[in-house]
Amino acid sequence: MAIRALGSMSSAAAAYGGNGPAFCGLRSSAGSGSGGVECFGSDAASVYGAPLRLGLLGLTAGDGFVCGLTVFSHLPYCWGNNVYVQQGTPTSKGPNITYSEICAGDNHLCALRSASPQVEVQQAVDCWGYNITGSFAEGASLTSITAGSLFSCGLFAANRTPICWGDETGSRVISGAPQQAKFVSLSAGGYHVCGILESSGATLCWGRELEGQNGLPGSARFTSLVGGRFHACGLLASQQTVSCWGLINPPNSIPPPTTSRFSAMVAGDYYTCGIPSSSLQPLCWGAQFPAVLPTGALPPVDCMLCGNNCPAVCTPSTHHTNSVQTPIIIGELATAVVVVACVLATAIFLVRYKLAKLAAATANGSMSGSIKKQRGVSGNKKGSFGSSFMKERLTSTELEEPKMSRAEVFSHQELEQATGGFDKGNEVGKGSFSIVYRGVLGDGRVVAVKRAAAVPLPSQQQKDSNEFRNELDLLSRLNHAHLLTLLGFCDDREERLLVYEFMANGTLHEQLHGNNRQQIGWVRRVTVAVQAARGLEYLHGYACPPVIHRDIKSSNILLDDEWNARVSDFGLSLLGPMDSDSPLSELPAGTLGYLDPEYYRLHYLTTKSDVYSFGVLLLEIMSGRKAIDMEYDEGNIVEWAVPLIKEGQVQCVLDPRLEAPPNLDAVHKIARVAARCVKMRGKDRPSMDKVTTSLERALAMLMGTYSEAQPFLPSEVVLGSNRLHRKSSQKSSCRSTFDVDSLETTEEHEDHRNPSSLTFPSINSSLRRGSLSDNDMGGSVDIALPDHDVEARQQRQQLMFQYCKSEIYPASPQQLFLSSNF
Numbered sequence: 001m002a003i004r005a006l007g008s009m010s011s012a013a014a015a016y017g018g019n020g021p022a023f024c025g026l027r028s029s030a031g032s033g034s035g036g037v038e039c040f041g042s043d044a045a046s047v048y049g050a051p052l053r054l055g056l057l058g059l060t061a062g063d064g065f066v067c068g069l070t071v072f073s074h075l076p077y078c079w080g081n082n083v084y085v086q087q088g089t090p091t092s093k094g095p096n097i098t099y100s101e102i103c104a105g106d107n108h109l110c111a112l113r114s115a116s117p118q119v120e121v122q123q124a125v126d127c128w129g130y131n132i133t134g135s136f137a138e139g140a141s142l143t144s145i146t147a148g149s150l151f152s153c154g155l156f157a158a159n160r161t162p163i164c165w166g167d168e169t170g171s172r173v174i175s176g177a178p179q180q181a182k183f184v185s186l187s188a189g190g191y192h193v194c195g196i197l198e199s200s201g202a203t204l205c206w207g208r209e210l211e212g213q214n215g216l217p218g219s220a221r222f223t224s225l226v227g228g229r230f231h232a233c234g235l236l237a238s239q240q241t242v243s244c245w246g247l248i249n250p251p252n253s254i255p256p257p258t259t260s261r262f263s264a265m266v267a268g269d270y271y272t273c274g275i276p277s278s279s280l281q282p283l284c285w286g287a288q289f290p291a292v293l294p295t296g297a298l299p300p301v302d303c304m305l306c307g308n309n310c311p312a313v314c315t316p317s318t319h320h321t322n323s324v325q326t327p328i329i330i331g332e333l334a335t336a337v338v339v340v341a342c343v344l345a346t347a348i349f350l351v352r353y354k355l356a357k358l359a360a361a362t363a364n365g366s367m368s369g370s371i372k373k374q375r376g377v378s379g380n381k382k383g384s385f386g387s388s389f390m391k392e393r394l395t396s397t398e399l400e401e402p403k404m405s406r407a408e409v410f411s412h413q414e415l416e417q418a419t420g421g422f423d424k425g426n427e428v429g430k431g432s433f434s435i436v437y438r439g440v441l442g443d444g445r446v447v448a449v450k451r452a453a454a455v456p457l458p459s460q461q462q463k464d465s466n467e468f469r470n471e472l473d474l475l476s477r478l479n480h481a482h483l484l485t486l487l488g489f490c491d492d493r494e495e496r497l498l499v500y501e502f503m504a505n506g507t508l509h510e511q512l513h514g515n516n517r518q519q520i521g522w523v524r525r526v527t528v529a530v531q532a533a534r535g536l537e538y539l540h541g542y543a544c545p546p547v548i549h550r551d552i553k554s555s556n557i558l559l560d561d562e563w564n565a566r567v568s569d570f571g572l573s574l575l576g577p578m579d580s581d582s583p584l585s586e587l588p589a590g591t592l593g594y595l596d597p598e599y600y601r602l603h604y605l606t607t608k609s610d611v612y613s614f615g616v617l618l619l620e621i622m623s624g625r626k627a628i629d630m631e632y633d634e635g636n637i638v639e640w641a642v643p644l645i646k647e648g649q650v651q652c653v654l655d656p657r658l659e660a661p662p663n664l665d666a667v668h669k670i671a672r673v674a675a676r677c678v679k680m681r682g683k684d685r686p687s688m689d690k691v692t693t694s695l696e697r698a699l700a701m702l703m704g705t706y707s708e709a710q711p712f713l714p715s716e717v718v719l720g721s722n723r724l725h726r727k728s729s730q731k732s733s734c735r736s737t738f739d740v741d742s743l744e745t746t747e748e749h750e751d752h753r754n755p756s757s758l759t760f761p762s763i764n765s766s767l768r769r770g771s772l773s774d775n776d777m778g779g780s781v782d783i784a785l786p787d788h789d790v791e792a793r794q795q796r797q798q799l800m801f802q803y804c805k806s807e808i809y810p811a812s813p814q815q816l817f818l819s820s821n822f
């Protein structure tokens, strides 16, 4: 039995994409498939959302999601976070339909129907998700299926010739399918398909040329193949060793092993993992594979579908219940130990943190004035960064105890060289307490080096070095595509420096309000909002214990070279309580204009304080106004915007420098979210996962409403001069143009549409979400939205498709690899 590609069903699957990689494997030793699934990697939604107790027959994975075929119902079940692929069981295509196989592309899932006497088989395959929302209606039955980025393929049961469907732009996978060749199995990659020929056991590939065709397999015989985005690997029939071709050596990659024998393989975007015949510990090569993989101590991950190629450690099916249950019991015990350890560690950390703060406060005599005024006025804004980074010295004994496990330790000299001796020409920005330099490390990495603006450090403010390192370690462990990664630090005696990823497009604040700002359009703005929301959602929902950022604002949203957002500056962040509703009693810190009034008044800190700040950020993104701008009559953005939104005057809140989107539904939705986020009482505000979901939906609506005449991701949008605000009188002038009647209804139609018929099915952003409608976002500022007709829907689909093409289709695999945002 062949273990096939990334997009085919197997006992292991690899998710990929902006949320990071994840590797999932089925726990089973007896072939029953009932042992559940286990996932590893940095894609939190795929890892933590895995249904531990659901019996699965096989797995497949795409961009940010994983699906399994359930043992009992023979229906797909998906988890993770993908805009197009519904979590849970996808919408049924009819009664009594069951499936024998599933395969996933980037944003779609297809399932091969089981032959059933009850169902007249007219459609062999059903598909869900982007661009392949219908069914594959050929009336002919297929024996197996596989999926590439935007397409799927199968083998006709009758003669084992291939057929592909979906989109083939740039890949020619559909038109290029060899009509006469008969295959044992097929394996799709990103834009290509490879198959093992029935006649010779050799491999034939078609579709987009695999870069350089490195090491094409020629006439070698293979037992199984897998496909990555631009590469393919096969297990050689002779020795079960690996042969790979295509883009197999992207930068910083590990070459394929030459001598190891494998029983199974699975491919992600730019990597492949194999299960060695001699052990059950997956071995990965290529680039960007999950950093954390199951260890050899785990129960068999791949003993179910390995057929004749099972690893030696897979015992035959004579051991039944115990062999299935033991791993579960061990797993549960291990989980319990981890949870207890986590809780204990949190308690100890918090107690130590509070004691240290108390000591520092006592030493300073006062903790007052801690609210940072806008830009550089008094306050302890950099509470943590300031105290732990700027204001401390280490004793030699403390330095002897390196505790960092992930953050790299840089020497002062190294960073001095990287920044040209902290040359003024390399200065990219200044914070209240720091100067940030662009630097190029010896290995070519471009980094941002943060250095204290002033010379330190009174001795009474010294803090325990281990604690400093623990804090850094904690920050460097926060690992999410939309959080700025702390790469490391320098702990030399003279001073401490922090090293971050370099963000080429600076801060959102600069882009919205700076002198050299570029005009970023609605799609990009909302994309940035969604990405920042995801980063914050991760801090609140997936970090253990939760992290409260405490200083969300536009100057702490950094933009990389592709304009993707990264939440930065955890200088004030605190570990929150495990229960997000129980408050910490903290003295207020943060930035005026973004500061939660409840927290300010009551010193009552929960994750909802970040939600308030995020609401302010949303208003800022929508309006292009600063959080506090005394140039206007209504200087505080919340006081100005929320009444307008509540009155249904959303147009008046939109940035006058941008042309309003043709369909205002999306911005109405965002406005409602923002208004809910800035409610006075924390408990009335939505949690970040709900915010993310609504924003994702708004983004989908927004992208779907662009006309063809308008660039899809506009970097420049022409201003409508008649829409320019007059600074103080705009409220009244807007009122007259607004259609008040359209705002009265309380329900939004789109939340009740059948997901399968939509370009953008209803999505949940994270697995912690239950079923969510925008009603969760509250009714007080709800606005009615018009229903969408079929034509508009098709138009949206078409435009979305164009968007995806431009997103997915860069000039070369090498470029795509380099520009991918993990």
Ligand SMILES: Nc1ncnc2c1ncn2[C@@H]1O[C@H](COP(=O)(O)OP(=O)(O)OP(=O)(O)O)[C@@H](O)[C@H]1O
Pocket (backbone or CB within 6 Å): 375, 376, 381, 428, 429, 430, 431, 432, 433, 434, 435, 436, 448, 450, 484, 500, 501, 502, 503, 504, 506, 507, 555, 556, 558, 568, 569
């Ligand atoms: N990783 C980075 N890549 C590129 N530029 C950066 C990076 N980090 C910070 N900067 C630039 O340096 C400036 C100062 O950043 P820093 O985090 O020290 O302060 P801040 O958060 O902007 O301000 P404050 O300290 O007042 O809150 C930023 O405004 C930004 O322009």
